[in-house]
Amino acid sequence: MTTGRAKTKAILSAVARTRERSPLYWWLAEHHDEMIEAARGGRIKWRAILDTIAAAGITNAAGGPPTAEIASDTWSQVRRDVAAGRVRPGKRPRQPSRLPATWRPQPVSVSVPPRSAAPEAPSRPPPTGPESEPVSERVRAGLAKFDALFARADRHLYPPTKRKG
Amino acid sequence: MKPKTPTETGGVAPERRPLLVIAVGRQRVGKTSLLNTTAQFLRAHGAQFSLWNADTLNKTYSLSRFHTDVLEPPSPDPEDVKAWLEDRFTGLIRMRGDALLDIGGGDTPLARLVHEVPLVQTLDRRGVRLVLVHVIGPEMADLDYLERFLSDRLLAPEATLIVMNKGLVLTGRSSGFAFSAVRQHPAMKIAMDAGAELALMPSLPCMSRVTDRALTFADAMSGGEKPGHEPLSFFDQERVAVWWTRELPAFFAEIPRLWLPDMPGFVPPPAAEAQGPTDATAGAPMTAAADA
Numbered sequence: 392m393t394t395g396r397a398k399t400k401a402i403l404s405a406v407a408r409t410r411e412r413s414p415l416y417w418w419l420a421e422h423h424d425e426m427i428e429a430a431r432g433g434r435i436k437w438r439a440i441l442d443t444i445a446a447a448g449i450t451n452a453a454g455g456p457p458t459a460e461i462a463s464d465t466w467s468q469v470r471r472d473v474a475a476g477r478v479r480p481g482k483r484p485r486q487p488s489r490l491p492a493t494w495r496p497q498p499v500s501v502s503v504p505p506r507s508a509a510p511e512a513p514s515r516p517p518p519t520g521p522e523s524e525p526v527s528e529r530v531r532a533g534l535a536k537f538d539a540l541f542a543r544a545d546r547h548l549y550p551p552t553k554r555k556g
Numbered sequence: 557m558k559p560k561t562p563t564e565t566g567g568v569a570p571e572r573r574p575l576l577v578i579a580v581g582r583q584r585v586g587k588t589s590l591l592n593t594t595a596q597f598l599r600a601h602g603a604q605f606s607l608w609n610a611d612t613l614n615k616t617y618s619l620s621r622f623h624t625d626v627l628e629p630p631s632p633d634p635e636d637v638k639a640w641l642e643d644r645f646t647g648l649i650r651m652r653g654d655a656l657l658d659i660g661g662g663d664t665p666l667a668r669l670v671h672e673v674p675l676v677q678t679l680d681r682r683g684v685r686l687v688l689v690h691v692i693g694p695e696m697a698d699l700d701y702l703e704r705f706l707s708d709r710l711l712a713p714e715a716t717l718i719v720m721n722k723g724l725v726l727t728g729r730s731s732g733f734a735f736s737a738v739r740q741h742p743a744m745k746i747a748m749d750a751g752a753e754l755a756l757m758p759s760l761p762c763m764s765r766v767t768d769r770a771l772t773f774a775d776a777m778s779g780g781e782k783p784g785h786e787p788l789s790f791f792d793q794e795r796v797a798v799w800w801t802r803e804l805p806a807f808f809a810e811i812p813r814l815w816l817p818d819m820p821g822f823v824p825p826p827a828a829e830a831q832g833p834t835d836a837t838a839g840a841p842m843t844a845a846a847d848a
Binding site for chain 1: 730
C-alpha cells in the first residue's frame with residue numbers, strides 16, 4: 392500500500408521535525424543557505440532583526456518571540472546540525488496539515504489490560520541484573536553504583552531482605 | 557566506579573590541582589541549592605575557595621543571600637558576564653585557588669564562551685581542573701544538557717559529576733523508580749563510559765523553609781531566626797540536623813576528593829554506615845584518585 396506508506400512517512404517526518412525543535416530552528420534550517428549568503432561571513436546582529444522575526448510569526452520553542460540570545464544559539468545549533476548532516480538545509484518535510492482532507496488514520500487494535508487496583512505501597516524497583524546489551528566495565532560499575540545509591544536512599548520503603556546462608 | 561590506580565595514572569599519584577567547579581542543568585533542578593549546600597558544607601569543614609555568582613537573573617535564591625563574599629559580574633549583560641568570567645578564570649590560574657561558580661540555567665554566557673574557547677583544555681593546560689557538575693532530576697528533559705554537552709564535546713571534562721537531586725522526587729515515591737528511566741538513558745551510559753561519577757543528593761523536606769528565611773544550615777539547626785519570619789519549627793530544626801550530620805557526609809563521601817576543594821576537617825563516614833543496611837554492591841567511598 393504505497394499511499395499508506397507515504398502518509399506514514401510524512402507523519403514520521405513531521406514528528407521528527409517537531410521533536411524538541413522550535414519553529415525558529417526549522418525556519419533557520421530551511422533558510423540555512425540564504426542566511427549564510429546574507430551574512431557573508433559576518434556576525435548576525437540578531438537584536439536588529441528580532442522584530443521582523445516576531446512579525447513573521449517565527450517563535451521559540453515556548454511559542455513566544457525569540458530573544459537575541461536564543462536566536463544566536465539556535466542559529467549555531469542549526470549550523471552544527473547542517474554541518475553534521477543531521478538536517479538538510481532547505482528541506483521542508485510534508486506536514487500533516489497538508490495531507491488530503493479525506494485522509495484518516497488507519498484504526499489500530501490495541502488490547503488494554505483491565506485496570507487493577509493501584510498498589511498503595513511503593514513496590515521495589517526492578518531488580519538489576521545483567522544489562523540487555525553489552526556494556527563496558529566502567530558503565531557496569533556506574534550502574535552498580537547507581538543501584539546502590541538508590542537502594543540506600545529507598546531502604547526505608549522496603550522490608551529488609553533475608554540473606555541466604 | 558573504581559578510582560584509577562597508580563599504574564593507570566602512569567605510576568604517579570594523583571595530584572591536587574586548583575579547581576573550578578561549575579554546576580549546569582535545566583532551570584529549577586537545584587543547581588543553586590547544590591552549590592549553596594556544598595559551599596556551606598565545605599566551609600564548615602575547613603575548605604577555602606572563592607564563590608562566583610553569574611546567575612544574575614535569580615535574585616530571590618542566589619548564593620549572595622547566604623554568603624557574604626560572593627563575587628558577581630558588574631552587569632547582567634551577557635557580554636559583560638562573559639568578560640567577567642574570563643577575568644575570574646584568569647585570576648584563578650594566577651592565584652592557584654579553587655572556585656565554585658553558579659552560572660544559572662538556560663542560555664548562559666558560559667555557553668557562549670565555550671563556543672569560542674575550548675575551556676576544559678585551556679584550563680587544563682594551565683593546571684586547573686574543571687569539574688562539571690550536571691544536576692538532574694528524574695525527568696528525561698533533565699538530561700538534555702548532559703546529552704548536548706556530550707554530543708558536541710564543547711564542555712565535557714573527564715571530571716564530570718552527575719548529581720541526581722532526590723529533592724525533586726515527589727514525596728512518597730520510590731526515588732529508585734522515579735530515576736529508573738534516567739538509569740536507562742543512553743547519555744548516562746556514555747557519560748559513565750567517559751568516567752563520570754554519580755552522586756545522589758539527599759533531600760531536605762524543609763529546604764524551602766530554610767532558604768526562604770535566608771538561614772544558613774548551621775543557623776537553621778540551632779534555631780536561628782530572621783526578622784520578619786516565623787522561627788523554624790523544632791521538627792524542621794531536627795530535620796536539618798539529621799540531613800547535615802548524617803546524609804550530607806555520605807553524599808560528599810561519594811565525590812572524588814580531588815574534585816572538591818580540600819576539606820581538612822572532613823572525615824568520611826565509615827563505608828558500612830554510608831552504605832546503610834542494604835549492603836549495596838557499589839557506592840565507592842570518597843576516592844583519592846580519579847585524577848584527570
